Amino acid sequence: MNIVYDDDNSIAEFKIYEYLGTVLKTAIYNNGDGEAILYCAGISSLIPQYQKMLTPYSYNGQWQNNNVQYNPGKFFIEVFPVLDEKHRFLLIKAIVERANFYGLDEDKLSNHLAVLGYSLDASNDSRSKYTIFQTRKGAAERSKDVVLLEKKIQSDFPSLYYIYDEALSTFGNAEYKSCIDNCRTLYEKITQALTGDGSDKAALTLSQELVTDDTGARITSKEKIFKYWLDKKKGANRYRYFTTLYSVMSGLGTHGEEEPSKADAVLILRALEDVLVWILKI
Numbered sequence: 581m582n583i584v585y586d587d588d589n590s591i592a593e594f595k596i597y598e599y600l601g602t603v604l605k606t607a608i609y610n611n612g613d614g615e616a617i618l619y620c621a622g623i624s625s626l627i628p629q630y631q632k633m634l635t636p637y638s639y640n641g642q643w644q645n646n647n648v649q650y651n652p653g654k655f656f657i658e659v660f661p662v663l664d665e666k667h668r669f670l671l672i673k674a675i676v677e678r679a680n681f682y683g684l685d686e687d688k689l690s691n692h693l694a695v696l697g698y699s700l701d702a703s704n705d706s707r708s709k710y711t712i713f714q715t716r717k718g719a720a721e722r723s724k725d726v727v728l729l730e731k732k733i734q735s736d737f738p739s740l741y742y743i744y745d746e747a748l749s750t751f752g753n754a755e756y757k758s759c760i761d762n763c764r765t766l767y768e769k770i771t772q773a774l775t776g777d778g779s780d781k782a783a784l785t786l787s788q789e790l791v792t793d794d795t796g797a798r799i800t801s802k803e804k805i806f807k808y809w810l811d812k813k814k815g816a817n818r819y820r821y822f823t824t825l826y827s828v829m830s831g832l833g834t835h836g837e838e839e840p841s842k843a844d845a846v847l848i849l850r851a852l853e854d855v856l857v858w859i860l861k862i
Contacts, residue, residue, distance in 0.1 A: 593661070594657065595749065595752070596692050596696065596752065597660055597661065598653060599688070599689075599692055600656055600660070600675070601653030601654070601657060603675055603676070603679050603684065604652040604653070604655070604656050604679075605653065606680040606681075606684065607674075607675050607676075607678035607679045608634060608636060608652060609636075609680075610637070611636065611637055612635075614630075614633075614634025614635060614652065615631065615634065617634075617671070617675060617678065618630075618634075620670065620673075621667060621670040621674045622666075622667055622670050623663070626659065630655050632647065633649060633650065633652060633654060633655040634650070634655060635647050635649075635650060637650075659671075669712075672693070672712055673711060676689075676700070676712050677703060677705070677710070677711050678708070679709075681709055686700070687754055687842075688753070690842075691751055691753070691754060691842070694846060697714065698712045698714065699712065699713050700712055725853075725854075725857050726853055726857075729853055729856055729860070732860050733770075733856075736860075737770060737773060740769050740770060740773075743762050744762070744766055746762045747759050747763050747766065748849075750762060751845050754842070756840045756841065756842060757834050757836075758834070759845045759848070759849060760833045760844070760845055760848050761829075761833040761834050763852045764826065764830060764833055766856075767825075767826060767829065767852055770856065770859070770860075771786060774786065774859070779823070779826050780823060783819050783822040783823050784800060784805075784816075784819050786822070786859050787816070787822060789815070789816050791805050791815050791816045791819075793808065805819065805820070806820070822855060825848075825851050825852070825855060829848055829852075832848065
């Protein structure tokens with residue numbers, strides 16, 4: 581038997597899309613609701629192809645029956661990945677603004693949306709409980725960088741991609757310590773693979789910074805570099821950022837001194853992605 585295995589990225593994405601497909605189902609109450617969502621998302625051209633998947637009932641005269649072809653989850657899994665950024669946003673927005681939140685885990689939805697670059701926010705429209713926004717200005721550009729980062733990790737460090745997948749999955753499941761632990765492990769292993777050194781020395785090599793004292797002698801130890809900065813308020817800017825991020829990941833991880841919040845995990849996950857984009861020259 582020849583089996584072609586899905587990569588970790590496909591599995592992680594499928595889990596998010598599968599969950600959002602269940603949210604779409606709560607947004608469809610009657611026949612025609614699914615079509616209205618597609619109109620609001622600017623993809624009404626898909627109605628002829630997917631109308632049956634988004635129509636919950638069929639009728640035999642006056643008798644209402646469940647439509648056996650009704651499958652909004654399948655629709656979402658097929659359509660969402662092939663949309664451009666603009667229409668992905670519009671589709672999610674149309675779904676969230678119509679969803680029935682009774683019985684939905686709002687934190688789980690918020691976490692999955694955050695992975696996709698959206699924030700769940702209270703709606704100003706009395707007809708909707710929530711709406712969504714881009715996480716921040718420039719999110720579309722950042723999203724492109726993250727896609728390239730994923731491809732870079734898969735191509736250059738294939739044995740490490742599962743760690744990145746775990747960071748995203750545990751964040752989506754509100755396991756914030758585990759998310760941060762995975763971030764730290766990914767940072768350690770990639771920087772070690774690039775330099776052959778431990779995290780502090782690797783950070784100095786990768787920062788491409790030269791720090792010298794007043795005599796012109798090079799400073800390479802973490803303690804002396806930070807003392808130099810405290811005294812002079814200059815130098816080793818990238819190195820200090822990399823090592824401080826690593827320290828924060830250690831302090832908020834499983835054996836750290838604090839219980840991290842969702843905001844902490846978002847901070848670490850995004851910071852790590854940005855650092856890896858810089859280090860890997862993406």
